[in-house]
Amino acid sequence: MSLDGAYDPDNLFARILRGELPCAKVYEDADVFAFMDIFPQSRGHLLVIGKASRARNLLDVEPGDLAKLIAGVQRLARATRAALKPDGLAVSQFNGAPAGQTVFHLHFHVIPRYAHEPLRGHAQGTAADADELAVLARAIAAEID
Template sequence: MSLDGTYDDGNIFAKILRGEMPSARVFEDEHVYAFMDVFPQARGHTLVIPKHSQARNLLEEDPQVLAPLILGVQRVARAVRAALKPDGLVITQFNGQPAGQTVFHLHFHIIPRWEGVALGRHAGGGMADPAELKDLAAQISAMIA
């Protein structure tokens, strides 16, 4: 999918927001929803999405949505750092299929990194164990300030 198009309210993140699909919730407020990536690139890979948006990517999003969204990303990233003690964090966001975007609902990835541990391929690894994701979500959630 290119940078232009119509929002598909049948995408997996829209279904998660509507409660039609399960997720390992990390954090939620009136603006954002954060949950564990089921195809993680690293242990603790967390996604943050806007709750009230039909933007497919960053370029389509309304500035009034972006401000609380990026604050939510920062808040969750701090909690990932506190909970998992990584050596670094990758915070990334893809726009369009050629850039690596696989779900066309605006979202940010928070990926913990440790020295000497290889990073998995985006959307290329196997599905994580739901029980492990739930445990990681609880660890990170406990550190939300």
């Protein structure tokens, strides 16, 4: 998919928001929803999405919605650091399929980085164990201020 196009209300993340698909939820408020990535690039990889916006990518989002979303990203990155004690944190966001975007609902990745552990490929490999994701989600949620 290109950078332009109509928002698909049946995309994977919209369906998760509506409760039609399961996820290991980390956090939810009026504006932000966060859950564990089912194909994590490292232990503790989570996704942060906006609840109100129908933006496909960063270029589509309303500035007010983006401000709320990025504040949520920061809050969740801090909680991830406190819970998992990674050596570093990567925050990423992709726009368009050629850039690596696979779900066309604006989202940010919070990816803990651990020294001497290689990063797995984006949206590749086998799905993570649901029980392990739930444990990580609870650990991160417990550290949200």
